[in-house]
Amino acid sequence: MPDMPRQAHPRRLHPLAADFFDRPADTVARDLLGAWLVVRGADGRLRRHVVFETEAYLGGHDLACHGSKGMTARNAAMFGPAGRWYVYLCYGMHWMLNIVTGAEGLPAAVLIRGVGEHVGPGRVTKALGINRSFDGRPASRRVGLWLEPGGGRVPPRLVERTPRIGVGYAGAWAEKPLRFVVDPARLSTINNKGRPQP
């Protein structure tokens, strides 16, 4: 029997690396829409969740950014090189997952606020079992938590920009449109070209 028309073979995806993250946080936040957050479970199995909501924290000049008050034990990872995780505990209960962006010494990062069917940054980390142990570590297969490219750039008309959530203390910075959202339902169509995993 001749070959069946083959389903596109799942592209062997390489994790997004430092060069992707070594750009302004708002650019990275925008471009992460449609990317995959991949986590290796305790059983060794990989789970993929498509990123649909992010927020950019631009650096020391951004009053909503933890780095704006200088380096502390908590936010040290933000000052490190791009492509590492910055994870911290919020309200004593919720782990917040960020990927560090930009040059070493610039405290910038992107908060991952929504992936797959998980809405809200605290829910994302809870669902994926992410905690402090990832803080400061490179986003890589070795660590067991990384990001991979999606099926293509999400069209601008599908990207909604709003002010960031929960940063009312930041004055004018609270109003900057640095939150990026795309409807996950639209994403699944786009990403089927790049092959999702159930």
Added chain:
DNA sequence: GCAGTGATCATA
């Protein structure tokens, strides 16, 4: 609408 929750950091 607001209580829960506890690490973190500035102040002392």
Added chain:
DNA sequence: ATGATCACTGCC
């Protein structure tokens, strides 16, 4: 040592 703060969530 103490107290304010907090990039949130869940239940009232």
